[in-house]
Amino acid sequence: MNNTILPPGYNVFQSIGRTLKQIKDPIGTMEESMRIYNGTYTVNLGLKRLIATQNPGFIEHVLRVNQRNYFKSEMLTEHLGRFLGKGLLTSNGDYWLRQRRLIQPGFHIDRLKDLYLIMKRTIDEFLSKMQTGLNVDVYPLMHSLAFELVINTLFNVTIPGQVRKQLSTFITETQGFVMKDIRQPHKSWWFRLNGELKKNLIYAQEVRTIIKNMIDQRMAAGRQFNDLLDMLLDARYEDSGLGMQEEQIIDEILVLLIAGHETTANALSFTLYLLANHQHELERLRETTKNVGFHESIKNANILAAINESMRLYPPAWISDRVAVDDDVYDQFKIPKDTIIAVFYYGLHRDPRYWNNPLEFKPGRFLNAATEKDKIRAFYPFGSGPRLCIGNNFALAEMTLFLHSFIHMFDIWATGQTPQLKPLVTLRPDRVLLKIKSRE
Numbered sequence: 001m002n003n004t005i006l007p008p009g010y011n012v013f014q015s016i017g018r019t020l021k022q023i024k025d026p027i028g029t030m031e032e033s034m035r036i037y038n039g040t041y042t043v044n045l046g047l048k049r050l051i052a053t054q055n056p057g058f059i060e061h062v063l064r065v066n067q068r069n070y071f072k073s074e075m076l077t078e079h080l081g082r083f084l085g086k087g088l089l090t091s092n093g094d095y096w097l098r099q100r101r102l103i104q105p106g107f108h109i110d111r112l113k114d115l116y117l118i119m120k121r122t123i124d125e126f127l128s129k130m131q132t133g134l135n136v137d138v139y140p141l142m143h144s145l146a147f148e149l150v151i152n153t154l155f156n157v158t159i160p161g162q163v164r165k166q167l168s169t170f171i172t173e174t175q176g177f178v179m180k181d182i183r184q185p186h187k188s189w190w191f192r193l194n195g196e197l198k199k200n201l202i203y204a205q206e207v208r209t210i211i212k213n214m215i216d217q218r219m220a221a222g223r224q225f226n227d228l229l230d231m232l233l234d235a236r237y238e239d240s241g242l243g244m245q246e247e248q249i250i251d252e253i254l255v256l257l258i259a260g261h262e263t264t265a266n267a268l269s270f271t272l273y274l275l276a277n278h279q280h281e282l283e284r285l286r287e288t289t290k291n292v293g294f295h296e297s298i299k300n301a302n303i304l305a306a307i308n309e310s311m312r313l314y315p316p317a318w319i320s321d322r323v324a325v326d327d328d329v330y331d332q333f334k335i336p337k338d339t340i341i342a343v344f345y346y347g348l349h350r351d352p353r354y355w356n357n358p359l360e361f362k363p364g365r366f367l368n369a370a371t372e373k374d375k376i377r378a379f380y381p382f383g384s385g386p387r388l389c390i391g392n393n394f395a396l397a398e399m400t401l402f403l404h405s406f407i408h409m410f411d412i413w414a415t416g417q418t419p420q421l422k423p424l425v426t427l428r429p430d431r432v433l434l435k436i437k438s439r440e
Contacts, residue, residue, distance in 0.1 A: 120401060
């Protein structure tokens with residue numbers, strides 16, 4: 001593209017310095033640059049350019065208005081795809097679109113009703129053994145719950161403890177390695193040499209074998225289990241009437257394990273932290289939901305408001321990226337082909353231009369109809385456009401069911417500890433220490 005006009009930003013030497021700084025503090029470094037450059041800036045990567053933005057108009061252009069021109073970048077599709085295969089999270093183009101059309105009906109809110117009882121049973125069993133005390137770290141507990149929820153809804157059968165442990169270890173280890181590999185590309189040779197890459201590839205293959213065996217057992221059973229595996233096995237392409245190949249099903253299950261596990265654990269951990277630190281909001285939520293039934297809690301506006309406000313402050317998907325397939329134009333900017341666009345949701349969700357008192361935890365802002373326009377423009381807990389997270393209804397159902405049951409069974413208080421943020425593929429807390437006591 002001639003006469004290219006990119007957003008202001010850093011030259012190649014400055015970009016090297018920013019990259020090194022960002023490895024240590026990704027969010028803080030981006031926040032600083034967003035303040036300097038008013039929400040959008042360019043990083044010079046030598047042969048390529050990266051534009052980082054928290055401008056909602058630019059974000060909508062990339063994710064929705066001209067989404068056909070923007071694919072997910074190799075940073076995710078290739079690095080994560082080595083371990084997960086070619087599922088919805090790691091594919092682009094016609095293949096992704098065909099898979100999305102195939103799977104999306106199974107995640108419609110009306111189709112998820114068969115899973116609610118599985119979710120409720122899992123949550124009830126978890127809460128019956130809930131740890132209480134003065135300094136309980138709820139993050140590993142939410143991690144464990146989210147894992148049980150995704151496993152039980154995927155496979156509505158009894159799974160041996162050792163197999164569950166293998167699947168959980170794979171999720172944790174893979175995400176950690178992928179982010180380390182992305183942030184430290186200069187060490188890729190070392191990860192190959194020291195065997196770390198090979199170790200994670202072996203993990204992935206072992207997990208694929210586990211899932212293949214579970215699919216084989218399901219096919220041999222010859223009956224329905226009303227879970228997500230049934231949905232994947234029963235899905236049929238409109239053009240051929242055929243189902244997915246076994247390897248495709250395994251790819252999609254691996255995506256659900258990674259995406260459906262981490263985001264829920266993180267969101268619930270931060271929600272409990274915020275409610276514990278805002279007792280008036282916690283008591284108001286209890287009061288407004290004390291007569292709400294099991295099924296009604298899934299769509300309860302007050303519970304959803306608390307979760308949405310938590311995801312505004314601590315979005316599990318804190319950043320995403322796209323790459324321009326062809327030259328494009330947005331506003332006064334000309335965007336060359338192959339430019340990487342980094343969408344900084346964390347920054348947008350805290351931007352005072354779009355949110356009043358943006359650092360305050362105020363669930364009521366999601367109950368105020370006057371803010372609806374702003375919410376749509378500046379709130380992306382599950383992305384936007386055709387690549388909106390396919391499991392958004394599933395995740396919200398899990399979280400609302402849990403939160404409703406938890407707050408009526410337990411009291412929680414802050415301990416003075418502030419979670420340190422760990423921005424990996426998703427935004428994790430290092431730990432969340434709360435005082436927990438049974439209300440019975």
